[in-house]
Amino acid sequence: MTEVDVVVAHSERATLRVGDTFLKIDSDQERLDVEAEAMATAPVPTPQILWRKPHVLALAALPGTALGRLGTPSPASPAAWAAAGAVVRTLHDAPLPARPGQDVDAIRSHLDAECEWLVGTGVLPADLVARNRRVAETALRPSTPVFVHGDLQITHVFVAEDEVTGVLDWSEAAQGDAHYDLATLTLGHAEQLEHLLAGYGDGIDVDVVRAWWSVRSLRAARWLIEHGFDPNTPGAEFDVLRAAR
Template sequence: MEEVEVVVAHAERATLRVGDVFLKVDADQARIDVEVEAMSRAPVPTPQVLWRNPPVLAIAAVPGTVLGRLGEPSIVSPAAGAAIRKLYQAPLPPWTGPRRQDPDALAAELDGECALLVTNGLLPADLVTRNRQVAGAALRSWTPVFTHGDLQIDHVFLDDDGVTGIIDWSEAGRGDALFDLASLTLGHQDHLDDVIAGYGVDVDRDVIRAWWSLRSLLGVRWLVEHGFDPFAPGSEVDVLTSRM
């Protein structure tokens, strides 16, 4: 009998694995709607949807090896950048991503989060202040593209230097191209050149560095409140510390 593995679980959703099947349980069916629709539109390899019975979505495991995880060695290659470029060349989805699109609104959200990080004693003020300064470069207008929205390094699988699957599309939508590139290289900054080489277009690296800080600042408190450890080696707090 196959064992049930809890891949991830928190108050918002849970993912279980039974053999080669992943079961995603989400109380917010809008997120699942986005995931299914985004996978059907994306011009890159995605998991096969096996069945759906709300609140559960069943998908097949993708072949290949995960690129890496925060705090561990990674195998990020130019193929990952090439896959991102292919996604960005696809027609825009008809919905926006869950992240704020207006720079002023995003700045207000970031400022509020920075204040909470210091007030709640999660991070020292000088660390937050420095990274808020760095993050400012991301707060500009951009031309929307079809973004994954949560392109963490452990959401991309590779085999023979080709991408075999990209998972977890619930935050897909119209967004900033450099956000996905920053998400993929978060905590693996040494692979940024490889990713950009595969992407095939020169980018503003200061904006990618800004997204590293911005994403980490917005993520620390959420991670703590949902039972994760942003202080683990190579994780969000280490990313923020590296900007000092």
């Protein structure tokens, strides 16, 4: 009998797998609409949409395996990472989507609020938060917007035989900073950035990528904790913050 596998689940959304079908259930219908539109327009491999219902999107499983997981070494080869970089560059060179991203002032405001929460609740030491807030400022500068995935986690890029077979989870797709996608993909995997950029090409400031590691980790911590995830697991967000210089 085929079993139902809960891939991820929290109060906002859940993803289930039944055989070769993934069911994405989201309380926010707009996120599913954004995801479907992005997959239809992005010039990179994406899962096949099998059907859509209110608050549910059914997708076909992708061949291959994810580039890796946060907190464990990536099993993918340097060539696979380079292939991922080439795919991301194709996306970033595509015509802009209609959906605007957050502006720098909004990101800065949210970041400052999250830093205040982290220190005020004692979740992280004040000096660690302050150091990463200084690092983060490098990312908060004007940039030419590109078509970004918006949540390009390492588990969202699938590869087989050193080729990208598809990219998952497009609900945050919008206009944004190319460095943010590259930072999200290499979060906790700094050793893979060189390989990723070998496929991506020029035009990237590595210091800005590193700064986005701090921005993403600081901004995500409270959400992760409140939704039952642990950013303090080895190799995850808090280790990224501790490694920042």
